Amino acid sequence: MNENQAGRVVILGTGGTIAGRATQANDNVGYVAGQVTVGDLVAMVPALATCALDVEQVAQINSKDMVLGVWQSLVRRVAAHLDRPEVAGIVITHGTDTIEETAFLLQSLLMPAKPVVLTCAMRPATALVPDGPQNLSDAVAVALHPHACGVVVVCAGRIHGAMDVSKVHPYRMDPFDSGDAGALGCVEEAQLRMFRPWPPSVSQTTHDAVRMQRLQGAAAWPRVELVFSHAGADGEVVRALLEQASARAGPLRGIVVAGTGNGTVHEDLLVALKEAQARGVHVVVASRCGQGRIVPHAGQPLPDSAGLSPVKARLALALQLLEA
Template structure:
């Protein structure tokens, strides 16, 4: 096996804005996501001509419509390619809306020993100045970087860890932030400058096969709802959920609390009722930065620093193990 074969790259497409089309080149918001084949996206990036590439269309969706079936198909294909000795890394094209959730899922379940790089765009492929080709080129540089491992998100020249990345802007071409932890590194003219360590990998093999099998065997994720605490909040939403508990198979609730995970008293009473009925409740902070700092007076278990959307997914995955 020669050096080029060892550094083979896999590109998996799932749709998103990077594969979007608009009727006019100056329209960056009125486009339809998931229209361009991933093979066509690859053909636009010169960096991908430098090594052997396998291209596969796993899905073709707007990422706001992500469902368990797509996650299962994607995780299965990622795991299969990770097991190929000649594959150096995997790049996934994805929509920005739920990329942080997909990245978290893949890192938490697989903990890959090779790089799995999710990338995206904020402008469709038909834009006057599309950002997708550069993001895809940067993702290739990360996926082929010696020593790279784990799941990361690459956008606008920055490398975000899956556990920390969050979309914080609805329109800017650099819409992500990694909070207090900061980015892992950046890509500068196809060269990496690293600031932090790569995500942790599974102790044996190319990924955690047992965790993957739990996901693939699931007919559905345990139902975990996300609600917000806010001024003038009450417990009606929680009581409504409990009223349909049996039919909806409600298993958990994540509440995005104010400040340091504080929750309106009226809402808290309903959440305590949910706990008493067997529903697991976790509190995160609705603040964009920081985390819930645990303290003895905190009435609810906290999310261990996870954002509300990742805390919802983490609870569902934990309940799946039960």
Template sequence: MSSSNNSNLVVILGTGGTIAGRAAQASDNVGYKAAELGVQQLLDAIPALAGRPLEAEQLAQLDSKDMDFATWQKLARRVAEHLARPEVAGLVITHGTDTLEETAFFLQRVLAPAKPVVLTAAMRPATALQTDGPQNLLDAVAVAVHPGARGVLTVFAGAIHSAEQVRKVHSYKVEAFASSDGALLGLVEEGVLRLLGAWPAAGDGLGLARIEARAATAWPRVQILLNHVGADGALVRALLAQGVDGLVVAGTGNGTLSHALEAALREARSAGVKVLRSTRCDAGPVMESAGALPSAGALSPVKARVQLLLDLLA
């Protein structure tokens, strides 16, 4: 896709989330209902966006804990269609925080866009006394029109993260996201970008054909397991009995596994199930070692699951 922009048009795709949530009381930051407001309502609440060339489209309206494969297919298709328009400088996607990192990584692996696709969200509902959504959305638009910006990005609390690095690291604070190995791309300060790193590479996406060859209901079944004190192989064998296509295991430390869990995972591999070994640590890679189960590298367990899904869809 061309990176030349003849316009500063930004397309805003709404998918719901806390940023569009409402609570009965302004002091209530947790007892709200997500995905209550439309994306155009979110834009109308930000005077600084008035007069900017924007298009708004409500693509979905859900709490991101309920994000699903069908919505991913639809979202990737619409993003690709808008990116192909020469008048579009970039896109912004409003999303819930719970699965934002998974959606961002999915879109980057599938599309690897040469224009910016910026996911943003909020930790406080739109009705909160100090809601964070409007500033996050304003900052996301600033990144979407920044010359040279590209790739799938997350803009949150003034920080710009790449889809590969971003992780939700706090359950409540408005500074809820971090780059897992400190690889922050940049900051948005009063609408001005201060870059700290390089934009993601463009042009190595897997393509829409990879995710549209099967209906969402027929996508591979990939589950995540956790190593912990007393971990055994019972869950692995139960999943094998139910039918599973792939397993990601969040190991301890450098992807280490109890003997019993590793033995069950090797049984699964022998039965044709794909296995990836990640870590339950907040950051850092799983190093390859001779004879060990395959490593997910620096991917978190949830991103390793996305990668395994895409591999299996091939």
């Protein structure tokens, strides 16, 4: 055991398909997410009966509806439990739709020396053969691993790093991929087989207090919008965004454009994005391709996302603007 491993795991529930209910056991898509409590989910996994667990319901939502307030509550509770010396690691039950964004946010803010393991399901708890119980059992095994650290996503026996993971399939039980980097490892009968190092962590503290205070004090995210470059993109969406201030988030502060190929952008859309830059809006380009990253070059007209997917690049820019 290392100094952070004391054998106790905190399980935080936020809802999602893993906590979903359908009216029929053979219905894997017509369910309502976020219906089963995290305590009941834990009770469905006999292997966890002998584990030292603390169970807490932080939220009960469909993760497609994730909002800043839920993230603030989750980050606050994760940080509080990480500071407890008896806690070995944290498991978070979460919906698959935005789990990659939550994982990215937690890793960016906390870089924890203890493991923070997000897990999920593609079938509701009422399914004939639900996948949630095995995923939850695997996640606890990862949280108890003596060398585990950082934020990871565990699903279908695979361990994905927070910075690389993305959802690539809408139905199959193994819906995640880590692109060129590949999975960090896998869980086999509660034993871990690692392929790559754990995510970077900070050994002395569990979080940056200043960044945490800024997040917790925010009434809304800085307004960062996501647009796509595509055939026929004329830039009018960007111009409309520039002219319309949001009552909640205020004026447009940033744009992430999902570019084609190596971050290329339709020439008409690029004109509009340059107009946005001239008005003080931060613009970042990511690639809409599912694999690889933008390879920088001298003629690149916009700053790139340093390998982040469009949705993660949007969060990264919002965090940057929040701290400005």
